Amino acid sequence: MKCFDYNAVVVDGEVYCVGHQPKDIRLDDPACQPIFADSEWSYAPVCSVCGCEHDYMTLLPEVT
Numbered sequence: 001m002k003c004f005d006y007n008a009v010v011v012d013g014e015v016y017c018v019g020h021q022p023k024d025i026r027l028d029d030p031a032c033q034p035i036f037a038d039s040e041w042s043y044a045p046v047c048s049v050c051g052c053e054h055d056y057m058t059l060l061p062e063v064t
Helices: none
Strands: 008-010 014-017 032-034
Touching: none
Parallel strands: none
Antiparallel strands: 008 014, 008 032
16 A cells, blocks of 8 residues: 555544545545544544444554
8 A cells, every 4th residue: 555545534523534534525625534544543433333443544553
């Protein structure tokens, strides 16, 4: 996966698989923020519609 690729987006604080975002939101809409492959997350984001866990980005280790 290239750093600019993505399979999930964030809309109004909710995570969605590409294609599961609200019907009135297109992928090029400014309200639709891609989760790029080179992004860093402290947890694996999960789609609000289907429950798919996205782990293609960098998952940061838990800090103790």
